[in-house]
Amino acid sequence: MQEDIVLRHLKTIPEMRSMQEVEQSVWKMESPVPIHQTLTVAKNGGILIGAFHGEEMVGMLYSFPGFLNGQVYLCSHMMGIKSGWRHRGIGERLKRAQAEAALAHGYRLITWTYDPLETANGYLNVGKLGVVCSTYIEDCYGDMPDQLNQGLPSDRFQVEWWIDQDRPPLPQGDEQDLLRWQLTAGGLPQPVQVVDNIPDAQILSVAVPAYFQDIKQKDMELAKAWRQATRQVFTRSFAAGWAVAGFRCHRGEPVHEYLLVQRRLLSLPQAPWQKGE
Ligand SMILES: CC(C)(COP(=O)(O)OP(=O)(O)OC[C@H]1O[C@@H](n2cnc3c(N)ncnc32)[C@H](O)[C@@H]1OP(=O)(O)O)[C@@H](O)C(=O)NCCC(=O)NCCS
Numbered sequence: 384m385q386e387d388i389v390l391r392h393l394k395t396i397p398e399m400r401s402m403q404e405v406e407q408s409v410w411k412m413e414s415p416v417p418i419h420q421t422l423t424v425a426k427n428g429g430i431l432i433g434a435f436h437g438e439e440m441v442g443m444l445y446s447f448p449g450f451l452n453g454q455v456y457l458c459s460h461m462m463g464i465k466s467g468w469r470h471r472g473i474g475e476r477l478k479r480a481q482a483e484a485a486l487a488h489g490y491r492l493i494t495w496t497y498d499p500l501e502t503a504n505g506y507l508n509v510g511k512l513g514v515v516c517s518t519y520i521e522d523c524y525g526d527m528p529d530q531l532n533q534g535l536p537s538d539r540f541q542v543e544w545w546i547d548q549d550r551p552p553l554p555q556g557d558e559q560d561l562l563r564w565q566l567t568a569g570g571l572p573q574p575v576q577v578v579d580n581i582p583d584a585q586i587l588s589v590a591v592p593a594y595f596q597d598i599k600q601k602d603m604e605l606a607k608a609w610r611q612a613t614r615q616v617f618t619r620s621f622a623a624g625w626a627v628a629g630f631r632c633h634r635g636e637p638v639h640e641y642l643l644v645q646r647r648l649l650s651l652p653q654a655p656w657q658k659g660e
Pocket residue numbers: 409460461462463464465468469470471472473474475476496497501502503504506507593594632639
């Protein structure tokens with residue numbers, strides 16, 4: 384926990400400008416969200432929070448109202464922490480402050496997308512916050528030119544964070560893995576086999592590489608193979624009624640694991656975008 388980091392809800396034009404600087408620093412993007420847009424969101428039910436070290440904004444979170452199939456929810460579009468400030472709990476604090484403010488506004492569902500192969504996000508979202516996911520979007524945003532995303536289809540999990548209830552614990556029972564992997568001669572994890580038929584089990588696990596950006600830098604073909612293999616297992620298992628509801632973090636190991644259960648066992652409402660599916 385960072386005692387010297389203070390969180391503040393963002394409202395002013397200078398704060399929106401600082402938010403743009405964080406965006407540019409995190410994604411190395413040319414065009415951050417315009418100030419006329421972020422300011423309007425802040426005045427109309429959005430939740431924008433900055434993490435400050437003194438006067439410097441080192442992290443930000445940007446969310447706005449969503450409305451679909453008669454249901455209102457909070458759409459959390461971006462969270463970024465400047466690189467020297469990551470992995471110190473700031474992201475988790477921002478998300479928890481967002482949930483608290485969202486409940487006070489009357490929201491009960493927060494959604495956002497993230498790349499399931501980015502395991503710091505996976506661990507934070509699924510492992511620590513307790514989101515669930517049964518929506519996989521292939522190439523969600525098309526080609527993305529920024530530094531973190533370039534070179535691969537922008538596949539995303541669309542997660543559900545039901546903030547007025549805890550995610551139920553995983554059932555006890557046997558577990559089967561859906562994706563086999565091995566180490567390459569260079570010591571990078573490589574997917575070798577996707578299980579064809581979903582086995583009969585209480586829990587399914589899916590291995591994902593622990594350092595995906597490292598793989599992208601060293602071996603783009605291998606990164607593509609991970610994208611392809613995980614796309615296949617997640618789309619298949621979600622279509623068969625499974626949902627991601629756990630994350631097993633193996634610190635220092637080459638892969639972590641997502642854990643899936645039958646969605647009906649979670650007793651959660653349907654997400655608005657799943658209605659009519
Ligand atoms: C994703 C991001 C916002 C998380 O913020 P953060 O402040 O680093 O998050 P936290 O420290 O609260 O939580 C991250 C956890 O993942 C762990 N972690 C770090 N690297 C990891 C990895 N490769 N695999 C798994 N877990 C990892 C951290 O140790 C931490 O867990 P701990 O508190 O138990 O030690 C930040 O890394 C970031 O800005 N990334 C780039 C932009 C991005 O991807 N944004 C999200 C999509 S919009």
